[in-house]
């Protein structure tokens with residue numbers, strides 16, 4: 001039987017139609033700004049997010065690092081939540097490559113508020129780092145795909161503007177946040193100076209992310225991308241997959257949310273796992289294991305039984321619904337989780 005892969009929404013593979021779009025892509029040298037497919041993608045994503053311009057980059061990590069460097073100078077400090085991708089999963093790139101100090105703030109459920117942030121904004125003083133930017137991750141991966149209430153994004157923006165700070169969104173999963181609220185992504189993006197998005201997560205493209213902002217910021221970001229080695233040549237060949245994903249896979253994101261919730265409901269009904277389906281807001285399901293179950297062996301046994309998930313803490317696993325898993329796949333995943341757990345307890 002085929003293995004069901006719920007490790008991440010990054011595991012999707014291109015459909016025949018996406019491959020066709022890739023095969024037919026018109027290309028040119030993008031470092032000379034001569035790739036028509038990349039231009040089309042950049043214009044389209046800027047339009048969807050309601051900003052002036054965009055820059056295609058190879059990964060979400062590079063999108064974050066290009067964005068942070070665009071908005072700061074060495075010696076600056078960024079305020080962000082402790083569980084964010086930039087703090088935990090980017091090899092300390094902001095400090096190593098750009099001389100920026102990340103100051104992580106603890107927040108219940110991973111969601112920052114102006115009240116949590118404001119005490120960390122430093123007054124001007126020769127000893128202090130210069131607090132320069134507030135970074136938000138929405139949806140928040142480590143917080144189980146949690147979504148910021150719109151009212152909070154507004155109030156944090158007010159705080160940022162009042163203190164003359166830049167406001168940045170790691171919107172790798174902005175598509176999921178927008179689908180959760182039932183609003184266009186531009187309603188979220190409009191709050192921020194710079195937004196990054198991923199094409200290779202919920203949208204299902206094989207490669208790529210984008211940085212979206214004003215024309216001036218994107219001009220600067222383009223130089224930084226080149227410095228980081230992200231200037232690519234006939235890259236329309238992969239940008240075509242991202243463009244296809246943007247045009248064809250945005251509308252179906254709510255299906256992933258429904259399936260993630262379906263998995264949570266099935267597991268909650270089993271009585272084996274501690275899980276509250278109401279906590280599942282988007283496509284990410286975080287599953288707490290019963291005490292008797294050992295994380296590593298459980299993940300290995302799931303794998304032998306045909307299900308891939310990732311560890312997500314000492315006694316937790318993460319399963320993510322995506323483009324390549326249907327209702328049957330979710331039902332089967334729930335069965336495998338329950339059957340495997342029953343053998344362990």
Ligand SMILES: Cc1ncc(COP(=O)(O)O)c(C=O)c1O
Pocket residue numbers: 058059060061062064085137139141170172173198209
């Ligand atoms: C919120 C968030 N930002 C950025 C990234 C980085 O993306 P990439 O793996 O393409 O570097 C990820 C990856 O999972 C992510 O979850």
